[in-house]
Amino acid sequence: MQARQKDSLLVASVKDSLGGAIITFALACVMIGLRVDVASGRGAELFLEHRWLAVAAAVVIVFAGRFAMNVFFWKREDPPSLNLSGFLPKGGLSTGTSSVLKYALLGLAVVLPFALMFWLGARGSRQYIDLAILVLTYVMLGWGLNIVVGLAGLLDLGYVAFYAVGAYSYALLAHYFGFSFWICLPLAGILAAFWGIILGFPVLRLRGDYLAIVTLAFGEIIRVVLLNWYQFTGGPDGLSGIPRPSFFGLEFTRGEGGFASFFGLDYSSIHRIIFLYYLIFAMALFTNFVTMRLRRMPIGRAWEALREDEIACRALGINTTTTKLTAFALGAMFAGFAGSFFATRQGFISPESFTFLESAIILAIVVLGGLGSQIGVVIAAIVMIGGFEFFREFEEYRMLVFGMIMVVIMVWKPRGLISSRTPSVALSKNAKGISADLVQEGHG
Amino acid sequence: MSSWDNNPVLKVEHLTMRFGGLTAINDLSFNIGRGDITALIGPNGAGKTTVFNCITGFYKPTEGRLIMARSGGEKHLLERMADFKITADAKVARTFQNIRLFGGMTILENLMVAQHNPLMVASNWTIGGLLGLGGYKKSNVEAIETAKYWLERIDLIDRADKPAADLSYGDQRRLEIARAMCTGPELLCLDEPAAGLNPKESLELNTLLQYIRKEHDTSVVLIEHDMSVVMEISDHVVVLDYGVKISDGTPDFVKNDPHVIAAYLGVEDDEVGQVEEEVGI
Numbered sequence: 089m090q091a092r093q094k095d096s097l098l099v100a101s102v103k104d105s106l107g108g109a110i111i112t113f114a115l116a117c118v119m120i121g122l123r124v125d126v127a128s129g130r131g132a133e134l135f136l137e138h139r140w141l142a143v144a145a146a147v148v149i150v151f152a153g154r155f156a157m158n159v160f161f162w163k164r165e166d167p168p169s170l171n172l173s174g175f176l177p178k179g180g181l182s183t184g185t186s187s188v189l190k191y192a193l194l195g196l197a198v199v200l201p202f203a204l205m206f207w208l209g210a211r212g213s214r215q216y217i218d219l220a221i222l223v224l225t226y227v228m229l230g231w232g233l234n235i236v237v238g239l240a241g242l243l244d245l246g247y248v249a250f251y252a253v254g255a256y257s258y259a260l261l262a263h264y265f266g267f268s269f270w271i272c273l274p275l276a277g278i279l280a281a282f283w284g285i286i287l288g289f290p291v292l293r294l295r296g297d298y299l300a301i302v303t304l305a306f307g308e309i310i311r312v313v314l315l316n317w318y319q320f321t322g323g324p325d326g327l328s329g330i331p332r333p334s335f336f337g338l339e340f341t342r343g344e345g346g347f348a349s350f351f352g353l354d355y356s357s358i359h360r361i362i363f364l365y366y367l368i369f370a371m372a373l374f375t376n377f378v379t380m381r382l383r384r385m386p387i388g389r390a391w392e393a394l395r396e397d398e399i400a401c402r403a404l405g406i407n408t409t410t411t412k413l414t415a416f417a418l419g420a421m422f423a424g425f426a427g428s429f430f431a432t433r434q435g436f437i438s439p440e441s442f443t444f445l446e447s448a449i450i451l452a453i454v455v456l457g458g459l460g461s462q463i464g465v466v467i468a469a470i471v472m473i474g475g476f477e478f479f480r481e482f483e484e485y486r487m488l489v490f491g492m493i494m495v496v497i498m499v500w501k502p503r504g505l506i507s508s509r510t511p512s513v514a515l516s517k518n519a520k521g522i523s524a525d526l527v528q529e530g531h532g
Numbered sequence: 533m534s535s536w537d538n539n540p541v542l543k544v545e546h547l548t549m550r551f552g553g554l555t556a557i558n559d560l561s562f563n564i565g566r567g568d569i570t571a572l573i574g575p576n577g578a579g580k581t582t583v584f585n586c587i588t589g590f591y592k593p594t595e596g597r598l599i600m601a602r603s604g605g606e607k608h609l610l611e612r613m614a615d616f617k618i619t620a621d622a623k624v625a626r627t628f629q630n631i632r633l634f635g636g637m638t639i640l641e642n643l644m645v646a647q648h649n650p651l652m653v654a655s656n657w658t659i660g661g662l663l664g665l666g667g668y669k670k671s672n673v674e675a676i677e678t679a680k681y682w683l684e685r686i687d688l689i690d691r692a693d694k695p696a697a698d699l700s701y702g703d704q705r706r707l708e709i710a711r712a713m714c715t716g717p718e719l720l721c722l723d724e725p726a727a728g729l730n731p732k733e734s735l736e737l738n739t740l741l742q743y744i745r746k747e748h749d750t751s752v753v754l755i756e757h758d759m760s761v762v763m764e765i766s767d768h769v770v771v772l773d774y775g776v777k778i779s780d781g782t783p784d785f786v787k788n789d790p791h792v793i794a795a796y797l798g799v800e801d802d803e804v805g806q807v808e809e810e811v812g813i
Contacts, residue, residue, distance in 0.1 A: 378662070381662060382658070382662070385651075385655055385658055385661045385662070385668075386644075386647075386648050386651035386652050386655060386658070386661075387652070387655075387658045389637075389641060389644055389645050389648070390645065390648050392634070392636075392637060392641075393634050393637065393645040395636075396634035396635060396636055396637060397632050397633075397634055399590075399628075399632060400628070400632040400633070400634065401616075401645075402590075402615045402616045402619075403588065403615070403619060403625070403626050403628070403632070403712075404616075404619060404625075404645060404646045404648065404711070404712075404715055405616050405617075405618075405619030405620035405648065405649050405715055406616055406645070406648050406649075407616050407620075408616065414658075509636060511637070511638045511640070511641060511693060512637075512641060512644075513638075513640055513641060513644055513676065514638065514640065514692075514693045515640060515676075515680070515689075515692045515693055516692075516693055519638070519693035520693070522636055522637075522638070522695045523695075526635050526636045526695045526697040526698070527635075527636030528635065528636055
């Protein structure tokens, strides 16, 4: 008996490439080859356009591409050791670089509005400061959601509901009772936390996919209620004329008694924008401060333990229901704060702003940044929100570019940009971060 | 009357657990003596882990009563309590057959999580700790000291800041016992603590369990297949087969009990008739 002769490199490659080309031909025939169009000349008549040249091009490209890959990489006995991750920096950020980065970003955020004013003038910098405010809002939302998803491991797809509760709390309280922003800010947080507990209580006995679906539904319910309760919330018309925040009682208005005249400055609308920037900056830092402090306290450790193993938590005497509820309520509270800021910045809100897409973007920021990593959320928010604006010139290819960037990041760092976990307590001074491979993602 | 009946830490009375049509435990009664090491043994599928799950509240028994008598004199009816309350209030801690550590957290953090309840009280349910009020800092230092004490006991103090998932199997077993001890239990339930250990490690385990029993006034009940461990350290052995207790006594008594030998090894041909008559076939 003679063993089956192995095909030579060339033959095997041609065989494989032919297979690929045939599949491409079958797909391209219908997907590229035929195109239905409306003829503009002959009345709105439909007609079929054939593009066999494009089909041929697709087949040739696939054949040549596969052939080249086969000959040089896949079927070779000694493939050149080259892969995608080889092009990218290895290992990501160490603890040292990460802490340098943290302070660099903090310093940049502090001086940003004035630096922009210096370079671009009041008129030119306005759009960039506005963008920075938007990025910081998402950083704050990301940090809030990080408590729920990153620390406690509960997949919440309806986070935007609490953002909406915060925004509408402020708008409605101001509309009906004439409350100012500074009174409404804590109230909005408390109301959002309250709704977090109400929604959380029946939901948190669910796990994993079920929890995700139900939180998604709750997010939609809140939006639909806001949309349909016309007499109270204004429905799709939204609420306008939401009062602007004041600086210790000083309004940002022209003339006597305003912020500019009090400090002897010339009135400029940029003052209010810069004030809003520092306001959201302070609110985001507060979120971060509270989260980082909680992480080192028993409740924070219980959240992380819950993410690692819920059954073991119960065996150690931890009340998992209240622990989950606190995570849910705290995350909701920060969303409520951010929501009332959003309302006061826009001056107008409608249910349009609180769609599922917002939840998805916030969740994407958390996941892309690395679950549980605070600095990762910042980088991801800058990339996602800032990058999205910067790619405006790509027009309809913007989403494509954006999708490709996300795919590359996920191939390169599947557990997010910053994926190592810092221990909350350590005996030695130089305790190392824990690799993401060991950390659980939580099961709801 | 044996010593475990005089002052039991846990009384199991007429415990029955049914899953649909399957009766996993049938009318089981035994006592766990205070300060004893009690072994629960039996062939595979005898219902040992089910008994543990009933004691620690992971299952609600279909029938029966579980009375935990704490050293202070208070009594807790475990079958009525939520699982986390059993550890928090009745002071019953457990380990798992398939080790359940918090793998992504450090060894020290694992032991800190176990001290959750006293630390929550010390931090005024987070609010005081968040505002930096006194009391929490001190309790936190004390909790770290307790953790260090147990880390020295189980010889892992040098690796305190390493993730728990990086430990070897034997170390993970010992860490899980230390973690359970950090909850300050009066009854420690160990589900197959010696499974997968080499002879040296299982010797260390014996020492650790005897130390726990002596120095911490903790009664120990363990499920075990390794007879060398069972016979060496236990004061009292309860044997289950098909959810029914077939023997109960000192290790020497159980070792020579024909019911136990029959359950484990089968019986000789000429005794088949007699045994069948006894069990009612």
